[in-house]
Amino acid sequence: MDVFDAIRGRRSVRPETMDPDRPVPRDLIESLLEAANWAPSHGLTEPWRFVVFEGEARKALVEAAVSTLTDPGEPAPAPLDPRRLKMEQKMLVPPVIISISSAAPPNPKILEHEQxxxxxxxxxxxxxxxxxxxxxxxxxxxxxxFDPRVARFLGLEPGARCLGFFYLGYPTAPWPEGVRGAWQDKVQWRSR
Ligand SMILES: Cc1cc2nc3c(=O)[nH]c(=O)nc-3n(C[C@H](O)[C@H](O)[C@H](O)COP(=O)(O)O)c2cc1C
Structure with missing residues (x-):
């Protein structure tokens, strides 16, 4: 695939529309993680950290996410609490969830926003x-x-940050349309 076609055609595919019954082969997930690993980084710190959740292991991650629906120290929502059910229904459709984290900067020359x-x-x-x-x-x-309870569940080191979750699965719905404003509106040219 041409790189421009890939960039233009990539879309966020909603987790609810992924096929829950079609596993993603392990070697394919590995090839995606290898692509991720080619990202650039200041000082070659390679700060991306992933945890891949498949099968039953997804339920422990969802439980950690559900625990954030109540205040710290409060019990997690009850089994039939609609907030729990909504989160479970959404998060357990995709066959794979990958947590996305950044490692703490290893020295003061590397800034957190660079990581x-x-x-x-x-x-x-x-x-x-x-x-x-x-x-x-x-x-x-x-x-x-961004909740500390999720950071604890992931076992993040001090200074590391969870930046979200990546849902992965085969699409079952038509490929979404992309929408963007004109690139020209975000660019200034200074030639002299
Ligand atoms: C850092 C980041 C965080 C995001 N978080 C959410 C989110 O919490 N909820 C959501 O509906 N979409 C989230 N998105 C997905 C965006 O909604 C999506 O990328 C945007 O609508 C553009 O669609 P496209 O990816 O198909 O081009 C996130 C995207 C990024 C890059």
Missing amino acids: IASVAIAVQNLHLAAFASGLGGFWTSGKKA
Whole structure:
């Protein structure tokens, strides 16, 4: 696939529209993670960190996410609580969920925003490779991703940050349309 076609055609495919019964082969997931690993980073710190959740392991991640629906110290929502059911129904459709984290900067020359920028590039690599492989992907963040209870569940080191979750699966709905404003509106030219 031509790189411009991949960039233009990549879309966020909603997790609810992914095929829950079609597993993503392990070697394909590995090839996407290898694409992610080619992202650039200041000082070659390679700060992207992923945890791949498949099968039953997804339920523990969803439980950690559900626990963020109540205040710290409060019990998690009850089994039939609509907020829990909504989150479970959404998060358990895709066969694969990958947590996205950035490592703490290893020295003062590397700034946190540089680490986060590199992780975002890694995720874009992964997403483009997923699209080129016929897979749908979706980066979601929201409050749950930034909650210390989720960081603890993921086992993040001090200074590391969870930046969200990447849902991965085969699409079952028509490929979404892309929408963008004109690139010209975001660019200034200074030639003299
Ligand atoms: C860092 C990041 C966080 C995102 N978080 C959410 C989210 O929490 N909820 C959501 O609906 N979409 C989220 N998205 C997906 C965007 O909605 C999506 O990329 C945007 O609508 C453009 O669509 P496209 O990816 O198909 O071009 C996120 C995207 C990025 C890059």
